[in-house]
Amino acid sequence: MSHALITYFKQISHLSESSEEALKALIHTQSIPKNQDLQHIGQTCKTLYFLKSGLARIYYFHDGNDVTEGFYEPFCLIARAESLFAGVPSKKAIQVLEDAEVWSISTKDLFGLYDTHRDIERLFTRLFEGAYVQTIQRIENLQFHSADERYQLLAQEQPEVLRRVPLKYIASYLGITQVSLSRIRAKKS
Amino acid sequence: MSHALITYFKQISHLSESSEEALKALIHTQSIPKNQDLQHIGQTCKTLYFLKSGLARIYYFHDGNDVTEGFYEPFCLIARAESLFAGVPSKKAIQVLEDAEVWSISTKDLFGLYDTHRDIERLFTRLFEGAYVQTIQRIENLQFHSADERYQLLAQEQPEVLRRVPLKYIASYLGITQVSLSRIRAKKS
DNA sequence: AAGTTAATTTAACATTTGATAAATATATTA
DNA sequence: TAATATATTTATCAAATGTTAAATTAACTT
Numbered sequence: 471m472s473h474a475l476i477t478y479f480k481q482i483s484h485l486s487e488s489s490e491e492a493l494k495a496l497i498h499t500q501s502i503p504k505n506q507d508l509q510h511i512g513q514t515c516k517t518l519y520f521l522k523s524g525l526a527r528i529y530y531f532h533d534g535n536d537v538t539e540g541f542y543e544p545f546c547l548i549a550r551a552e553s554l555f556a557g558v559p560s561k562k563a564i565q566v567l568e569d570a571e572v573w574s575i576s577t578k579d580l581f582g583l584y585d586t587h588r589d590i591e592r593l594f595t596r597l598f599e600g601a602y603v604q605t606i607q608r609i610e611n612l613q614f615h616s617a618d619e620r621y622q623l624l625a626q627e628q629p630e631v632l633r634r635v636p637l638k639y640i641a642s643y644l645g646i647t648q649v650s651l652s653r654i655r656a657k658k659s
Numbered sequence: 660m661s662h663a664l665i666t667y668f669k670q671i672s673h674l675s676e677s678s679e680e681a682l683k684a685l686i687h688t689q690s691i692p693k694n695q696d697l698q699h700i701g702q703t704c705k706t707l708y709f710l711k712s713g714l715a716r717i718y719y720f721h722d723g724n725d726v727t728e729g730f731y732e733p734f735c736l737i738a739r740a741e742s743l744f745a746g747v748p749s750k751k752a753i754q755v756l757e758d759a760e761v762w763s764i765s766t767k768d769l770f771g772l773y774d775t776h777r778d779i780e781r782l783f784t785r786l787f788e789g790a791y792v793q794t795i796q797r798i799e800n801l802q803f804h805s806a807d808e809r810y811q812l813l814a815q816e817q818p819e820v821l822r823r824v825p826l827k828y829i830a831s832y833l834g835i836t837q838v839s840l841s842r843i844r845a846k847k848s
Numbered sequence: 849a850a851g852t853t854a855a856t857t858t859a860a861c862a863t864t865t866g867a868t869a870a871a872t873a874t875a876t877t878a
Numbered sequence: 879t880a881a882t883a884t885a886t887t888t889a890t891c892a893a894a895t896g897t898t899a900a901a902t903t904a905a906c907t908t
Contacts, residue, residue, distance in 0.1 A: 472830065528663065530799075532799075532803045535803075537802065537803055539798070539799075539802075541679055547736065550789075551791055551795060552792045552795045553794050555788040555789070555791055595784060598788070598791070599740075599744040599787070600744070601791075602787070602790075602791040603740065603741045603744050603745055603789065605794045605795055605798065606740060606741045606794055607741065608798060609728070609794065609797055609798060609801065610719075610721075610728070612723075612798065612801040612802060612834070613726065613728075613801060613831075613832075613834045614721045614726055614831070614834060635707065642802075642803070645801070645802045645803060646687065
């Protein structure tokens with residue numbers, strides 16, 4: 471029986487039959503209702519998530535304000551890498567924005583497979599490299615584009631987010647206030 | 660004879676005697692004069708750099724303007740990861756800001772050691788994880804701090820940069836104009 | 849050292865974005 | 879459906895940052 475997540479993994483990096491089975495055994499599936507946290511602020515990141523359906527965000531509080539760090543669509547690796555790799559509690563939470571089906575993998579279990587299954591190690595190294603590259607590109611975006619341009623870029627890269635996510639979450643992701651975002655949208659139409 | 664870079668590596672992650680030797684054999688040393696590019700725009704990243712002395716930056720052009728992406732001090736991994744991991748030419752260059760001694764390692768040679776020297780693979784995975792974590796933290800900084808706050812943060816984290824780097828490079832790193840930066844500094848004193 | 853170039857500061861004004869509050873629209877619940 | 883809570887837009891004014899140009903300072907060259 472093929473597993474959609476494993477199928478996706480195999481597009482990223484080759485997996486042996488045995489690695490495929492070993493990895494499949496680690497994947498848990500959960501249903502999470504809209505607006506619920508998948509991981510809370512203060513927990514150390516020890517689980518990797520992938521959405522089967524729905525939409526999620528990572529958020530934190532800055533001076534009491536809710537700030538969205540990123541939006542995540544199905545099959546995209548969701549993890550708080552700054553906590554995972556530093557081994558410290560995360561100031562960020564993962565929240566599901568719609569009723570969602572979620573796949574999760576314990577990092578402890580996963581890393582335990584690295585010694586005997588190098589292809590699995592390679593796969594996840596690749597996934598994290600991809601996430602790293604996206605993070606670099608996001609800096610370019612934040613560093614030298616106006617709020618307006620950042621909005622256009624989001625519209626290009628994650629159009630679903632604009633359609634399905636409340637503006638208040640989008641505004642902080644773009645680094646502006648809701649009011650500013652509302653103005654930017656008003657100019658378009 | 661101990662090699663300063665290897666000594667640094669061993670603080671990050673354990674290396675066997677043989678890995679230490681294999682790695683040492685890959686390290687090249689060069690002297691680069693002030694303001695010279697170590698890698699040019701358009702080249703695909705195939706070399707990792709570490710400064711023995713001096714100071715460097717990664718920069719690119721946005722709408723004809725020189726934008727500094729980051730500053731690098733001795734022993735810090737310098738690479739254009741978005742090019743290395745995607746295998747595409749980089750829009751960014753690496754420039755030395757002072758006369759510098761540079762260690763370099765070919766990624767092809769390095770990756771060739773991964774199969775036989777897992778501790779080397781682990782070491783570099785760690786180095787890139789560290790760079791990734793820093794990139795995430797930089798986003799937090801850019802996303803919700805004023806120009807003033809971003810300047811203070813740089814002063815805390817890389818005070819040497821403020822002392823030794825021309826303001827024009829610092830301004831674009833902070834995502835503001837030179838004139839704005841000058842104003843911010845004027846307020847302090 | 850004088851002359852030249854480059855870097856930094858200052859000033860004046862324009863534009864963008866923030867803050868606050870009120871008005872409107874949309875979604876949720878009894 | 880009515881009532882209530884949430885989300886979004888609009889308006890006004892204040893603050894931050896951008897743009898351009900000129901003045902000053904520092905660095906480099908002959």
